[in-house]
Amino acid sequence: MSTTNLRNVHSPGTLITRIHGVWYDLTPFLNKHPGGAKALSLVAGRDGTVLFESQHQFSSKSLMRSTLNQYRITDQKMINNLKTLEEIDSDTLGHNAEKVEDLFEWPEGGSEFAKELVTSVRNYFANEAKRRKMTMKEAIKATPMKKLELLLLCVPFMISFIYLLQASFISLFTFPIFTWLFIANVFHDASHYGFSSKPWINVGVSYLFPYFSSPSTWAVQHIVGHHSYPNIAHRDPDVAHTKDFRRDHPEMKWKNPHEFQANWLNLGIHWLMSITFGLCIANEYEAYFKGCLSYNDAVPVVPFSKMRLLAHLASRFFTAVVVLLWPFYVLQEANFITKLAFTIIPSFIFSFCFMVNTQINHLSPDTINKSKDWYVHQIITAQNFGEQSYLHYLFSGGLNMQAEHHLFPTVNHCHLRYIQPIVKELCIKHGIQYNMASGYIECVKKYMTHTKNMAKQVKSD
Ligand code: HEM
Structure with missing residues (x-):
């Protein structure tokens, strides 16, 4: 079977995955998944072991096992034709990525440490659920206090937005900072299904901020790639951004431009431009147009249907026009320099806030070790x-x-x-x-x- 045909095995509309070495066809479970169809679809075509294990620590093990068992593929002929997208990518990309199934060991019931950790945290939330008279699933999501905090954060965000539309100089700085504060406190949780116990609310909230990133592309990059395999070379897309200019992991190949990466000016430029040119533009090219359908050559992307791809690209184009070019049709009376300033400065400051809060907590001399647990x-x-x-x-x-x-x-x-x-x-x-x-x-x-x-x-x- 050729690579193209293998990709077709994992075509849009099917949900075949491999968990702990066993293949499952979860297509009929898609609309029944209590965590929502969008979340479940992330395992389509790939090794779903880490996502399966890491997303259900507060669910009953026996429920999870019995659910999976209903969808086990038993047809040996079909199994012989299956390969995960990670395997297909390793074949075509030719990098030295470790096989995803070899990265972690999953002893029955978890390691001693994992068992004690999950039990202690579950106990904490079980007590919270009892105290707050709700289910554990509800107790782990945003509390009324957190929602009030978000409402309060929304006020300066809205006010600075109104000032921005009036071309107020100060809003060039306040708007991106308040936008970051608001988005950081809600989008990120929603994208992890951690804002509400209702899946549709999480999906809806993550679509409220398309500027930041397409929620679909973000899910592939962040939820599937980064969270499953943090700081693992060739598997975590976040240590493979702009790899010709930056080297963030010892196992990534050294190139001449890396010599200059520790220069503050170089770093500043990189951080200021990362959202606009990285997450908003290069991400899309990386994921859907580079030919190998693989985000940063690290996370394989399940192909969209033609209609879905069209809708996705149209929405990205629309977002870019609204977010970046708005000063050119809203600030009619302003001169060109002012329009340019209102195009560039807010997006650069927002990008800086994003980068400072997402890079320093992952990349330090102490965070490059690995464990099988x-x-x-x-x-x-x-x-x-x-x-x-x-x-x-x-x-x-x-x-x-x-x-x-x-x-x-x-x-x-x-x-x-x-x-x-x-x-x-x-x-x-x-x-x-x-x-x-x-x-x-x-x-x-x-x-x-x-x-x-x-x-x-x-x-x-
Ligand atoms: C791979 C096969 C999967 C199976 C068989 C499965 C099965 C289930 C089941 C049975 C529940 C209900 C648990 C309960 O009521 O305690 C559940 C809940 C949930 N699942 Fe999955 N799931 C799968 C994959 C995923 C993936 C890939 C994600 C996210 C990326 C995910 C996210 C969730 C979430 C967020 C919940 C709700 C619990 C919560 O809000 O913490 N699931 N899943």
């Missing part, structure tokens, strides 16, 4: 900072508790402050490295040290 791996590849500070929590949208977020992605970030001491204590007990920094400044310094280390030429390259 998926739970341990999530902790040692995360760099927490300012855990006790409300300002750090608010400005990062809870991303300062990166280890806890990676361990329990469906939990709203408003709870992470309370489970953080549980995680830290268990890490100390089991001798697991737990990376902490006092705040943004220490974390940026660590990030810079890592960037400098990665800039050095490697002999084998």
Whole structure:
């Protein structure tokens, strides 16, 4: 079977996946999945083991197992024709990526550490659910307090938006910062199904902010690639962005331009332009047009149907025109320089806020180790900072508790402050490295040290 035909096995409309080495056809389960069709569709065509394990820590193991068993593929002829998209990509991309099925070991019931961790955190939420008279599934999502906080964050966001439309100079700076604050505190959780216990609300909220990224492309990049395989070369797309200019992982090939990556000016330009030219434009090219249907050569993309692709591209084009070019048709009386300033400055500042809050908590000299235990791996590849500070929590949208977020992605970030001491204590007990920094400044310094280390030429390259 040729590569193209193999891609067709995983064609739009079918949902075949492999979990713990066994193939399942989950197509009939798509509209029955309690977490929603959109979430389930992420395992289509790929090895779904990590997503299956990492998204259901608060669900009954026996329910999960019995659900899967109903959809097991038994036709040996069909099984012989199946390959995951990751395998197809490894064949065509020719990089040295480890096979996804070899990355982690999943002992029955979990490792001692994983068992103790999940049980302790479940107990915490079981008590919370009892106290707040609700189900555990509801107790892990945004609390009424968090929703009130979001409403309050919405006010400066709206006010600065009105000022922006009136070409107020100060709004050039306030608008992107308030937009970041609002989006960081709601979009990210929703994209992880962590805002509401109702799947349609999570999907709806993630579509409210198309500027930031297409929710579909974001899901492939972030939920499937990054969260499953953080800081694993050739599997985590986030350590493979602009790899000709930046080297973020020791296993990525060194190239001449990397020598200059630790320069503050170089870094500043990179951070200012990442959202507009990275997430909004290059992402789309990477995912759908490069020929190999693979995001950053790291996460395979399931092909869209022709109609779906058309709708996707039309919405991305519409978003780009509205978000980037609005000053040219709204600020009719302004001169060209003003229009340009209102096009560029807000998007650059927003990009900077995004980058500072998403890079420093992943890339430091301490976060490049690996573990076969998926739970341990999530902790040692995360760099927490300012855990006790409300300002750090608010400005990062809870991303300062990166280890806890990676361990329990469906939990709203408003709870992470309370489970953080549980995680830290268990890490100390089991001798697991737990990376902490006092705040943004220490974390940026660590990030810079890592960037400098990665800039050095490697002999084998
Ligand atoms: C691979 C096969 C999958 C199966 C068989 C499956 C099955 C299930 C079942 C039975 C539940 C209900 C659990 C309960 O009521 O306690 C559930 C809930 C859920 N699933 Fe899945 N699921 C799969 C994949 C996924 C994926 C890939 C995602 C996300 C990327 C996901 C996200 C969720 C979420 C968010 C919930 C609701 C629980 C919560 O909000 O925390 N599932 N799933």
